[in-house]
Amino acid sequence: SALSTLWLGRVCRTAAHELGHCFGMDHCVYYACAMQGAATISEDARQPPYLCPVDLAKLLHATSTTAVERYNALLAFCENPERKETLFFAPFAEWIRGRLDKIHA
Numbered sequence: 400s401a402l403s404t405l406w407l408g409r410v411c412r413t414a415a416h417e418l419g420h421c422f423g424m425d426h427c428v429y430y431a432c433a434m435q436g437a438a439t440i441s442e443d444a445r446q447p448p449y450l451c452p453v454d455l456a457k458l459l460h461a462t463s464t465t466a467v468e469r470y471n472a473l474l475a476f477c478e479n480p481e482r483k484e485t486l487f488f489a490p491f492a493e494w495i496r497g498r499l500d501k502i503h504a
Contacts, residue, residue, distance in 0.1 A: 404487055407482070407487070408486075408487030408488070411487075412433060412443075415433050416434060422457070422462070423461065429451055429453050430451035432446075433448055434454045448491050449491075466502060470498055470499050473495055474496065477489070478492055
């Protein structure tokens with residue numbers, strides 16, 4: 400249902416944000432990013448699911464991975480049949496495909 404999809408999207412965004420803190424990242428002050436701080440529910444709802452270039456570089460360094468590997472793993476998660484057509488994961492999958500296209504161009 401739409402409500403459970405919304406809930407799962409918020410949980411994934413919150414978990415990604417908190418895991419960023421586990422990797423030593425502070426709240427982002429540079430861009431609209433998953434690592435921005437949120438003081439209200441409306442601020443939380445506006446947070447994008449992706450990392451800005453600054454925080455992406457920090458995460459890739461901390462995890463010894465590449466952007467392509469990260470984006471492919473995220474894309475596989477978003478394209479799972481249970482999530483593929485949802486209001487949160489389908490647009491994020493499109494965004495990831497765009498990033499991968501730019502990397503491979």
